[in-house]
Amino acid sequence: MSAPREQFSSKAGFIMAAAGSAVGLGNIWGFPTQTATNGGGAFVLVYFILAFMLAYPALMAELIIGRHARANVFTALRGIATGPFTRKLGSLIGGYGVIVASFILSFYAIIAGWMLAFMVEPVALMLGFPSVAEWLTTFSLERNIITAALFMGLTMAIIASGIENGIEKWSSRLMPMLLSLLLALIIYVLNQDGAMEGLRVYLSPDLSRINPPLILDALGQAFFSLSLGVGTMLIYGSYLSREESLPKLGAWVTLVDCGIAFIAGLLIIPAIYVAQAHGTQVFTEAGDLIAGPDLIFQVLPSLFNSMGSIGPVVGLTFFVLMSVAAVTSSISMLEVPVSLVSEETRASRPQATLIIGALIFCASTVTLLNFDVMFGLIIDITTVYSQPLLGLGLCVFAGWIWHRDNLLKEIQAGHPDIADSWFWKIWPTYVRFFCPLLILAAFGQSLVG
Numbered sequence: 001m002s003a004p005r006e007q008f009s010s011k012a013g014f015i016m017a018a019a020g021s022a023v024g025l026g027n028i029w030g031f032p033t034q035t036a037t038n039g040g041g042a043f044v045l046v047y048f049i050l051a052f053m054l055a056y057p058a059l060m061a062e063l064i065i066g067r068h069a070r071a072n073v074f075t076a077l078r079g080i081a082t083g084p085f086t087r088k089l090g091s092l093i094g095g096y097g098v099i100v101a102s103f104i105l106s107f108y109a110i111i112a113g114w115m116l117a118f119m120v121e122p123v124a125l126m127l128g129f130p131s132v133a134e135w136l137t138t139f140s141l142e143r144n145i146i147t148a149a150l151f152m153g154l155t156m157a158i159i160a161s162g163i164e165n166g167i168e169k170w171s172s173r174l175m176p177m178l179l180s181l182l183l184a185l186i187i188y189v190l191n192q193d194g195a196m197e198g199l200r201v202y203l204s205p206d207l208s209r210i211n212p213p214l215i216l217d218a219l220g221q222a223f224f225s226l227s228l229g230v231g232t233m234l235i236y237g238s239y240l241s242r243e244e245s246l247p248k249l250g251a252w253v254t255l256v257d258c259g260i261a262f263i264a265g266l267l268i269i270p271a272i273y274v275a276q277a278h279g280t281q282v283f284t285e286a287g288d289l290i291a292g293p294d295l296i297f298q299v300l301p302s303l304f305n306s307m308g309s310i311g312p313v314v315g316l317t318f319f320v321l322m323s324v325a326a327v328t329s330s331i332s333m334l335e336v337p338v339s340l341v342s343e344e345t346r347a348s349r350p351q352a353t354l355i356i357g358a359l360i361f362c363a364s365t366v367t368l369l370n371f372d373v374m375f376g377l378i379i380d381i382t383t384v385y386s387q388p389l390l391g392l393g394l395c396v397f398a399g400w401i402w403h404r405d406n407l408l409k410e411i412q413a414g415h416p417d418i419a420d421s422w423f424w425k426i427w428p429t430y431v432r433f434f435c436p437l438l439i440l441a442a443f444g445q446s447l448v449g
């Protein structure tokens with residue numbers, strides 16, 4: 001007889017793990033810089049509306065399918081299929097989701113490796129190793145490969161330990177740490193010159209900036225941030241007990257994800273203006289804000305350097321925060337292929353982790369060897385194109401293919417009066433019509449744009 005399937009030990013454990021997956025570089029880096037380049041508060045407003053109106057229903061589709069099927073995304077979609085065609089479609093969407101999750105991890109590990117390098121730099125300086133510090137913060141193939149390998153190793157160690165002892169334990173430890181670091185940094189930055197100007201830009205929405213591209217950017221950001229489409233939330237849902245109310249847990253995860261994104265904005269956007277007050281160039285010659293890697297790896301470090309003796313401490317804290325956010329997300333990406341291999345083959349979890357982790361690290365290495373061509377391309381193919389399309393596929397499965405009675409039965413477990421609730425009145429229509437249509441609109445826009 002096979003061992004019973006592992007589960008999260010508690011509601012809080014699940015929320016920590018799922019919120020840990022959602023809260024990542026997408027929140028602390030992506031959301032604030034998208035906000036800064038998209039008219040400040042207007043983007044925040046649109047993002048929150050879309051997160052609750054569209055990303056939350058899509059998240060629910062994944063959680064419900066996952067808990068019902070108690071399996072990885074590939075097996076789950078094949079399992080709820082109703083005939084040979086939908087079974088093939090399930091294999092296609094599930095298989096593609098596993099591949100996309102793996103490729104997201106392959107570039108995420110590279111970026112997270114940089115976070116580790118910048119985290120160790122102030123320590124190297126404090127210990128009197130300036131050449132090591134220089135090596136850590138200079139872009140080179142060796143540094144990139146070594147730091148990505150370290151980060152992958154960390155992710156693999158947690159995943160090899162399983163659900164309760166790996167994912168749940170580490171998410172529950174690291175998420176409170178992430179919030180404390182974030183709050184400490186905000187208190188510090190808001191007391192610096194220039195911070196209030198940043199706060200004003202962040203919190204006063206210029207509604208005239210709301211236009212279709214902004215709305216679609218916000219939608220893409222919401223899907224990435226809630227880890228949707230690739231089977232991450234589906235596999236986490238599969239480790240949930242039938243005693244829990246899925247709509248409530250999903251709402252918590254969405255709330256925490258939005259809350260941390262909002263709080264991260266309170267740090268990053270004022271910090272950009274503080275850097276400007278310190279004489280760092282934060283706008284390009286064309287007048288756009290320096291976003292992307294340059295913001296994180298140049299603007300902010302030069303701000304930390306200009307802060308005097310406290311600078312290295314602030315810098316260290318910031319990059320610990322980024323690394324923590326990255327690892328609670330990367331474990332959820334690795335869980336997608338590892339769950340498939342360990343459920344469908346005879347490989348044990350540690351063996352599956354080792355094989356898949358090594359393969360994904362090879363993909364990272366190939367990307368690093370062809371950085372200029374591949375890095376941006378893989379990010380675009382996986383997050384801009386594939387994630388929304390896969391999200392669409394999952395909504396079609398939940399809304400059109402899966403029998404409505406089974407769907408209702410699954411949500412009723414842990415929430416017996418759901419049939420009378422507003423959730424059941426609205427949600428099925430949402431996943432059937434609104435979610436697919438809006439995702440299609442976003443996809444069309446990204447193709448045209």
Ligand code: PHE
Nearest residue numbers: 022024025026027224225227
């Ligand atoms: N949500 C994570 C972030 O915001 C990224 C992620 C995408 C995680 C897809 C898992 C799956 O950084």
